[in-house]
Amino acid sequence: MTFPQLKFQDFLHPRPQPKGIDVQCKLQHFALITYAIEPARFQDIIPARFQLDTIQYQGAEKALMSVVPFIDVDFTSAVYPFPKFTMGQTNYRVYVIDQKTQERCVWFIGTTLDSWTLIVPRYLWQLPWHAANFEFDCQQNASGLYQQYKMQTRSEWAGAELHLTQSEEDAWQYQGFPDLESYQVFLTHPLAGFYHRRDGQLGTYRVWHDRLQPKPAQLHHARFELLARMNLVSFEDQLKPYSVLIEPINAFTIYLPPAILEK
Template structure:
């Protein structure tokens, strides 16, 4: 089976667009029951069978936004570092990611934080990479996270927990819907689109993500499950997010 991605929804004037540079998905294997305790009712971890037993996955996704802008205001664009902390879940018959939180290195963080009630915070973030060196290397440093990784001489065959490339490409690189807990306690939802990623496989030489440690999902010496990285990829963000209405979604899933 070859993963073919998803069709691109027609961009709307109120959507946002950005190019993500020095993009990397640093994933960790975690206990599914421990992860489930952090999810709201109706949400469940997507469990995976690894070589030595079952589990689930969470990821820190770090990159540099390049020319992030709303389509109705292209002349106002920002460049900054960003880290998304997410888990792979299902909710009401749909697969996607649960966003624990986001860190952004720009004052515009106030828009998602206060206008949309999203769990975003300001942080100093530096993401850099050298894609031309042999091996290529990638580095993240922020107030609350640090990771250094180098490209593997060859991709793992297969990636632990997945029968083939199509399965991990879809799960780890192509979730198009995300949920989060709003400041008012309700669940918010939004979606994105991007072309199929062609990530390179890296290995972490050092990694600390205290965000996940405080949730009790990993320890300081837990090694990442994988590091998938790409030099640049365009993203559509279907702003604004909205509140989740689970009953109609659950009914539609039942009817289907």
């Protein structure tokens, strides 16, 4: 199996005009800690509508899953004057293909959020979002690289610990992809997300962002309780990620409300 070549020029498009309750925000200390996982481990997680978007890695077919922590800053309406919120968040996402549209997208196992505003996505829209308390301790050097990136999450659903650093010597890892750009498109540019709502129905929402500009980093410590509990990545293997990326800040638009789909 040869992974196809992906080009940003085929995926980038102008920002759709926000309306209604669409929101915009900046994601600070945006990290992608990605693991290569045996596809069979997702057998009871990913619905039949979706196909795992796999690569060949270390002699076997592997699915990729990312843990994505960041701090939402300037989270506000994209349309109207509105208060701005700041909150820690981590998304747990698997890269898939929607077999109805052939779009490359992500399947959200769930999200942790450090904000009272959790009541809206969790209870009004039935998203698989869970309460958490976050602590970020991040220090960057003059060139913006992270001398230290530490994050701790206290959560009944998905407690987490993370310690990363960055240097100019950190190398890109994209084994299984034909080139660096294909890896970057795959990992950083899915614009549609799907998930099981808390009531069991299939939900989706879309985002928009320009080309992201993360750089490689090194993992020194990781402990993601959710991945171990779901038998996706053991605590030992969590110390051996497929790749690690960090971007200091970027801008997203989120199109709301989420939709309910037929399975």
